[in-house]
Amino acid sequence: MTNQGSATAEHRLTLQAKLGESMVLTESADMLRYCRDWHGDVTSGAVAVIRPRSTQEVADAVNLCRTLGLSIVPQGGNTGLVLGGIPDKPDGQVILSLERMNQIRRIDAEDFSAVVEAGCILSEIKDAIMDKGMFFPLALGAQGSCRIGGNVSTNAGGINVLRYGMTRELVLGLEVVLPDGTIYDGLTTLRKDNRGIDLKQLFIGAEGTLGIITAVSLKLTPYPDHVTTALLGLASLEDAIALYRRARRDCCDLMSAFEFMPPLAFTLAKEAMPDLPIPISADYPAYVLMEISGSGLVDIDDLMQRFLEGVMTDELVLDGTIAASQAQARNLWLIREGMNEGQAKRGSHMRSDVSVPLSSLAEFVAEAEMAIAAALPECISISYGHVGDGNVHLNVLPPNDITGQARLDAIYTAKTVLNEVVDRFLGSISAEHGIGRLKRSDFESRLPETHRNLLVAIKRAIDPDLLLNPGCQLSFPPIS
Amino acid sequence: MTNQGSATAEHRLTLQAKLGESMVLTESADMLRYCRDWHGDVTSGAVAVIRPRSTQEVADAVNLCRTLGLSIVPQGGNTGLVLGGIPDKPDGQVILSLERMNQIRRIDAEDFSAVVEAGCILSEIKDAIMDKGMFFPLALGAQGSCRIGGNVSTNAGGINVLRYGMTRELVLGLEVVLPDGTIYDGLTTLRKDNRGIDLKQLFIGAEGTLGIITAVSLKLTPYPDHVTTALLGLASLEDAIALYRRARRDCCDLMSAFEFMPPLAFTLAKEAMPDLPIPISADYPAYVLMEISGSGLVDIDDLMQRFLEGVMTDELVLDGTIAASQAQARNLWLIREGMNEGQAKRGSHMRSDVSVPLSSLAEFVAEAEMAIAAALPECISISYGHVGDGNVHLNVLPPNDITGQARLDAIYTAKTVLNEVVDRFLGSISAEHGIGRLKRSDFESRLPETHRNLLVAIKRAIDPDLLLNPGCQLSFPPIS
CATH class of the missing domain: 3.30.43.10 (Uridine Diphospho-n-acetylenolpyruvylglucosamine Reductase, domain 2)
Structure with a gap:
């Protein structure tokens, strides 16, 4: 070929x-x-x-x-x-x-929908939609650079998934150029359309292996103009998970983010942003960055206040600070972002994106960190992420003096040790990032034969010449 | 074959x-x-x-x-x-x-998930889940008889879609017997798992044409123990749509149902249930049955009260009654159900399930009812449904004295006239019921070639012998 x-x-x-x-x-x-x-x-x-x-x-x-x-x-x-x-x-x-296909074709606030071309930058879409009083909930670190076609192709996740779902749940319709050069026009903005098999689902998460997404119909919600953000100190990851369960019930469907961080997050954030204020003692074993948001008549501030009173009375939360302004809330989120930048500043390291059932998350993190410490005693593990979804980014940072091939070897060992624990907990090696080429072999080696046969059958049915994105997700011919 | x-x-x-x-x-x-x-x-x-x-x-x-x-x-x-x-x-x-595959395999409240076999009756699943303090939001008239495998195969809708989505959005994983007799085990309960193409999506809505669903992992939420229900009188369908938009913003994500009914609904409900109390004047041109619900610390009653004060001050709602007890709320829902039974008592009639963009819904209903009145002056149209989703059931009731073939002819004419208006409004002929055999020819005659080619390619890739559900959704060989 x-x-x-x-x-x-x-x-x-x-x-x-x-x-x-x-x-x-x-x-x-x-x-x-x-x-x-x-x-x-x-x-x-x-x-x-x-x-x-x-x-x-x-x-x-x-x-x-x-x-x-x-x-x-x-x-x-x-x-x-x-x-x-x-x-x-x-x-x-x-x-x-697709970067030059960057037109917002229309925003219909009255229909709670928008139609945008694949090359539109996510944050620009969000801003244009906000100007109409509406909200597109997809939110991730790269939103100033990523483009919506890629978000849909990879079924991107991010910090608001626990409330609004992955990108898949935010898409009403797609326009796709197929491998045979025909154009699939499925750009409906109907909220409800149940005419049989939903073809768009095939292309969401396919990472460009079945077609090239050229435009997307988006599902919008009213803009949540009330937001409250809190940074909380807790005794353990177990308590953070217990807090999530309680918040899920107490705050109903109004919780929009729940991010877990260890104290190391502050150190790393400070390394990237030395002037960043940290408005809480760094002495707690676990932290949660929590956001409640909504539009209209619901009193979000009162809800956060009463929720925190309850969980502090019960000593589930040991300390906490609620952002008093948008600027303070932005600073709390900068800790989360700075933690990532701080990791990058420490040089190449093992990044992961795994998920397990919520009920085994704490045990999983403990076992995985212990196994990595045993294999790589000189490295540091850091586990953080979208705990409410059972999704944790467990990363492993080699020390500065491990360089070159030794560093690559440490990263490889860390990944191998981690994935073995993920398998034991029946978890996923990719909770939100997709497969691409980086995770292909780890994906294929875990792929049951029935799944593989279905994936191959679909690929051959839609892209028989293997024209699109060769080497992404699956290798052809089969590896076995 | x-x-x-x-x-x-x-x-x-x-x-x-x-x-x-x-x-x-x-x-x-x-x-x-x-x-x-x-x-x-x-x-x-x-x-x-x-x-x-x-x-x-x-x-x-x-x-x-x-x-x-x-x-x-x-x-x-x-x-x-x-x-x-x-x-x-x-x-x-x-x-x-699948009726004898009716075991609830497990309910994991701690993981917000359950695994049930395809033959479990929906209401029995809901009850068992409620006993664990959790909630499975799928809600439809047939829930005492329908089975979850069918709900998933047809991607069932119902009254809670505007908040929780179609069945598709409530499914975490599937177990499916494929046409070649192999078993696809995708019964994960991970909340977030983004390993490439999401195979389960193929079987949801396929109505058993690609595989036989034998078990389902369900996504659960905390049980919404606070519910408030109101029946409201309005001046028009336009006002009902304006009310929906305002409720969507004012009540944020806490509105769980928003059903539109015309005054004829009361007449029909009374024909089926003569003793049913109707706690509102039947003199308004339009009615909305609205529900807000939630768990935890949100004051749902206060929210409904303040919302109604606002919309009544603005004369968007002319009259209304809030159910003071669960029994009263149940009676309000009986009007909705009785309206359906009343239609059935009037003999066979044209039932539809269409959707259009929300912004054209009022115009669509007016045009469709006018076109049907012109073609069938002796028949009565009734339009009601899940207006927030742009989904309306516009049914046409022939008078009692039209019987036999004349009745069938009237039903056929009504459907033809309606579908022509649906097409003009770029709507769907099946918002939530699926295609099956009843809508196959209407579906196929509207199917763009590119869509058909994809559907045929997928069918042939997964069920090359056309073993499963022949005649459902698509005819083979192609009709053209």
Whole structure:
């Protein structure tokens, strides 16, 4: 299917001739930012980067690449964490960037819906929707750079999942260019439409392996203009989980975030942002950053106040601070973000994104951290994340003086040890980040035969020539 | 693929010999209730009704039927409204009833999840979950008879969709027997698991055409122990929609039902339940039955009170009554149910289940009712339903003295006229009931080629012998 390097120059000329020079980048310097992943861990190459401006141009590019025997790696904002948008190798593959399909086609506040093109940046969509008094709940660290097509293709998660669900639950319809170059127009904004098999579900989470998402209908809610945010100190992760269960009941469907952090989070945040105020003692074994929000007549502040009174009386929460202003709330969230930046500043490390049933989460984290400490006594584990979803990011930081191959070896060992514990707890090795290329072998080696057979059957039914995103999610031919 | 009538007797003997007599019904009298649809409009037949008690027995039955060349119509509680569980013809097809797979495998309140077999009756699941302080939000008229496997296969809707979503959004995992007799075990209870393509989505809404769902993992929420219900009188459907928009904002995510009814609802309810109290004047042009509910610390009663004060001050709501007790709330819901029974008592009629964007709903209903009145001046239209979802059941009742073929003709005309208006408003001919066999031709005639190609490709990839539920959703070979 793919071509060898010597054919690349000819392919570049053909792509530019047929699609127009302005649509096709071929210089290494121009292509670099599309070929390097978000963390900068991997740099690949491509025959070209194709940047269509319309759905028809995407279809034209697909048809041309099929004719030329070039496979296509679709790419949004290139903020993915699992190498789903980076080619395996520089030959035989093009990157198709959706970044120039960035029109908000419409926002219908009266219908609680919007239609946006795949290349729209998430935060820009959210802002435009907010201007109409509405809210699109998807919220994640990369929202200033990620693009909605990528969010949908990867079924992105983030901090508001416990209330609003993954991206899948926020999508009403899709427009997709299929591997045969036809356009699937499923851009409905109907809230309820139950005409049989829901085709859009196939493309959500497929990471561009079954089609190229070009536009999305979004489900909106009223803008939650009342928000209250608290940072709480607790005795343990067990208590944090107990607090989540109680908050889920006491605050009903109005809790919008519940993030767990260990005290190390403050150290790391300070390393990234030395001036960041930490408005709570760093002496507690566990912290929760909790948000309640809503629109209209519900008194959110009173709800938070009464909730905290109850849980502090019961000594489930030992200390806490409620943000008195938006600026204070922003600072609390900066601790969460700074913790991530602080980890990055300590150099490359093992990042994970795992989930287990809520009832075994505390035990899982204890066992995993113990197993990693036994295997890598010089490394530090940090576990934090969206505890209410059973989702924890358990990362492992090697010390500064472990460098080069020794560092890579430590990261590999940490991942192997962690995944073994995840398997024992019947957990997921990817709670929200997807599979891409980074987790493919870990995914495939755990894939039951029945699941694999279904995935292969679907891929072959929709993309029989394996045109789209080769090497992402599944390897062909089968690894076994 | 299928056999002629003469082979039926031999097939029956083989099925009983291989699967055991207790699993296989073959007498017409025994099979009748499986072969007749919920409304009693259609009675079909089958080679046999197979009633397995375990997933392995389902797989055994699938393998045997494939060998015998018998196709399989999966059936849950047989409460579907679109003939998805009734064979096309008595020869060559068996009904596979899941009714004896009725074990609740486990309820994990600590994990907000439950695992139940496909044959569990919805209300029994809800009750068992309630006993653990938890809530499964799916709520529909047939809940005392429908079975969860059917709810998932049809992606059932109901009165709580505006808050909790369709069945699709309430499912964490599935166990499915595939057409090749293998068992897909996707019964995870993880809240968040983003390992690539989400295979369970294929089977939700497929109405048994791709696999036989044998068990389901359910997503639970805390039980909403505070509920307040109000019946409100308004000036028009337009005002009802304006009220919905305001309630969506003012009551945030705590509104759990919002049902629109015209004054005729009271007449029909009284015809079915003469003693039913109607605690509001029947003089308003439009009514809304609204429910707010929640668990924990939110004061639901106060919220309803303040919301109604606001909308009555603004004259959006002209009159209203809040249920003072659970019994009174139950009576308000009986009006909604009695209205359906009253329609049934008036004999066969045109039932619909359509949706359009919320912003065009009022105009759509006006145009559709006008078009039907023009075509069928002697008939009465009644429009009601889940207005917040843009979903309306616009039914047409012929007068008593139209009987026999003339009645069938009127029903056919009403449906044709309605669907033409639905098409003009870019609506759906099935907002929540599915396609089955009843809506297949209306579905297929509106199906864009790209959609059809995808559906056919998926069907052929997973069920290449067309073993499962022939004639449901799609006809093979293609109609064109």
